[in-house]
Amino acid sequence: MMKERNLSIDIFRGLTMTLMVFVNEFWKVFNVPHWMEHYATFEDGMGLSDIVFPMFLFAMGMSIPYALERRREKGYSTESTVGHILSRTFALLVMGAFICNQEARAMSGNRALWTFLMVVGFFLTWNQYPRDWKPSKWLKLAGGLLLACLAICYRTPDGELFEGLWWGILGQIGWMYLFCAVAYLLCRERQWILPLLWIAACGVNLMSVPMRDGHLLIGNNILVDLAGAIQLGKCYGAVMGLGGVILTLTEWKLQNRTMALRIGFGAAAAAVLMVVGMDFHKDWIVSKNLGTLHWCLFVMAISVALYTLLRFLERKGWTGWFKPLTPAGTATLTVYMIPYLFVALWVAVAPTPAPWLTGWVGVAKCALMAAVYIGCAWGLTKAGIKLKI
Numbered sequence: 001m002m003k004e005r006n007l008s009i010d011i012f013r014g015l016t017m018t019l020m021v022f023v024n025e026f027w028k029v030f031n032v033p034h035w036m037e038h039y040a041t042f043e044d045g046m047g048l049s050d051i052v053f054p055m056f057l058f059a060m061g062m063s064i065p066y067a068l069e070r071r072r073e074k075g076y077s078t079e080s081t082v083g084h085i086l087s088r089t090f091a092l093l094v095m096g097a098f099i100c101n102q103e104a105r106a107m108s109g110n111r112a113l114w115t116f117l118m119v120v121g122f123f124l125t126w127n128q129y130p131r132d133w134k135p136s137k138w139l140k141l142a143g144g145l146l147l148a149c150l151a152i153c154y155r156t157p158d159g160e161l162f163e164g165l166w167w168g169i170l171g172q173i174g175w176m177y178l179f180c181a182v183a184y185l186l187c188r189e190r191q192w193i194l195p196l197l198w199i200a201a202c203g204v205n206l207m208s209v210p211m212r213d214g215h216l217l218i219g220n221n222i223l224v225d226l227a228g229a230i231q232l233g234k235c236y237g238a239v240m241g242l243g244g245v246i247l248t249l250t251e252w253k254l255q256n257r258t259m260a261l262r263i264g265f266g267a268a269a270a271a272v273l274m275v276v277g278m279d280f281h282k283d284w285i286v287s288k289n290l291g292t293l294h295w296c297l298f299v300m301a302i303s304v305a306l307y308t309l310l311r312f313l314e315r316k317g318w319t320g321w322f323k324p325l326t327p328a329g330t331a332t333l334t335v336y337m338i339p340y341l342f343v344a345l346w347v348a349v350a351p352t353p354a355p356w357l358t359g360w361v362g363v364a365k366c367a368l369m370a371a372v373y374i375g376c377a378w379g380l381t382k383a384g385i386k387l388k389i
Contacts, residue, residue, distance in 0.1 A: 006066060008310040011322050012303075013059040014329025016052060021328075021339055022370040023049040028346075028353050029362025036363070044285035046295055053169060054240045054288075054299040057176055061244020062307070064181050065252075068188075081185065089178040091126055091389040096171025097164050098122075098147070099340070101154060104165060108155045112348035119340050121147040126333075128388035170336075176237035179230070184245055191249055198246060201227075201238040205293045208234040211283050236291035243300050247307070259315060266308025273301035327377040333387040334380060338373040 026032045026049070036048045071081050098118050101107075107114065124143025129136035154162040167175065187193040204227045207217050232238050247269075254262050277297035284292045313319055328335050357365055380386065 006062075007319060008307060008314045009059060009062050009066070010326075010329035011310050011314075011319060012062070012307050012329075013056070013332055014322065014325045014327075015306075016055045016059055017328040017332045017335050018325055018370055018374065019048070020052045020056065021335060021373050022366050023052055024339060025366035025369050026362075028357070029365060030353065030355070030358040032363060032366075033359075038288065039286075041287055041289040042285065044287065046286050046288055046298070050288040050295070051299045051302060053172075054236070054296060055303050057173065057237050057240035058244040058247075058300060058303045060173060060177055061180050061241035061246075062248045064177075064184050064241075064245055065248045068181065068184060078185070082182075085178060085181045085185070088389045089174045092170045092174025092177065093167060094147070095122055096168035096174060097162075098150070098168075099170060100165045100168030101162055102340075103168070105160075106157050108157050109153070112344045114150060114154070115340055115347065116344040117146060117150055119337055119344070121150065122337060123385060123387060126387050126389050128384075128386045130384070172237060175231040176241045179232060179238055180241040180245055183242065194242060194246055194249070198239065198242040201232070201235040201242060202293055204232070204235040205239060205291065205296070206284075209284060209290050209292050212285060213283075234291040236293070236296050239293070239296045240300065243296075244303075247304060251311075259312070263308055263312055266304055266311070270301045270305040270308070273297045273304065277301065324371075325374060327374050327381060331377050331381050331386050333389065334385075335373055335377040337387060338376045338380075339369075342369075342373075 023036065026037060034047065038049045039045045039047050068081060071084065076084075102111075102115055102118060121143045124139050125147065126143075127136075127139070129139070151162040164171075166172075183194065183197055187197075200223075204223050207215075207221060208224050208227070227233065227235050227238075250265075251262070254265060274297070277294035280292075280294035280297070284294060286292060286295050286298070288295055310319075322329070
């Protein structure tokens with residue numbers, strides 16, 4: 001069971017990545033319906049754009065037990081698995097730092113060329129080359145040297161150098177992957193510790209995020225300081241990632257039960273998460289930017305409900321509708337990188353967004369571009385070009 005690929009996780013991850021590249025296009029159009037956008041920090045609510053990143057963290061958490069158990073059953077040592085975890089984390093941190101510097105800061109020099117070469121460097125370094133193909137090591141070396149040159153040559157108009165900043169989306173995923181993967185590896189034989197870690201992460205979040213009328217605790221405390229020291233921040237990423245890990249482990253424990261019971265469990269879990277989140281809403285606002293706990297719980301409720309539905313559809317064989325989106329679930333990182341090639345072209349041409357790209361016409365354009373990105377990823381995969389870390 002553990003060796004089998006979980007199609008529902010692929011579909012869940014694919015739908016999440018499709019949404020991610022879709023909402024990331026909103027900056028090029030006008031008057032997108034507000035419920036689709038990111039809500040402001042103190043607006044007390046969440047839009048479609050606010051659920052995408054945490055849903056991806058949840059999907060990442062669901063995948064971790066499958067990936068690590070598959071390595072174990074193939075005979076990989078614990079040391080090898082730790083090295084694999086560190087290697088994947090390093091790749092995500094590097095890519096996240098590059099993208100963060102490209103997006104979040106003004107840049108001197110040719111921004112379009114730098115962005116294009118950045119993506120080329122990513123693909124050279126982390127492409128899934130054929131096994132034992134001799135030129136691959138030289139291509140990887142060329143990619144690494146290209147990225148090093150780009151980082152060294154990077155300057156802002158004020159002369160500031162390349163920085164880690166907040167690591168970007170991929171970097172945040174990398175830190176959460178490291179925490180959740182190491183936690184699972186250490187607690188594999190004592191899985192009851194993982195729910196305790198999840199509760200502790202919830203507690204740190206409550207102590208970190210301001211309430212409607214102040215803070216839960218006055219001043220800093222050692223748990224919040226420790227979370228910051230190990231790059232967990234307000235722990236909302238740990239809440240989402242560990243939640244995904246726990247869902248997979250729970251499903252394994254129920255794998256011999258009837259489908260009706262498993263669906264009932266998923267529905268009940270989603271309902272409990274939603275009710276608990278609503279209870280916290282009395283004292284904290286819903287805010288992605290603040291990383292409030294019930295924002296996490298609401299997204300987890302949506303994620304559990306959606307995954308439960310996908311599991312049901314998978315068992316019924318009703319998953320053919322997902323085939324056009326398959327690259328988003330199996331070549332996820334490739335799909336995420338394709339838009340940056342278009343960004344390089346956009347920056348080079350510097351067009352003014354057409355005024356008629358407004359409202360639902362603009363939304364339709366964003367959906368079309370998401371389809372284009374997925375199609376490009378499909379073509380690259382067929383040509384043997386696929387990011388794999």
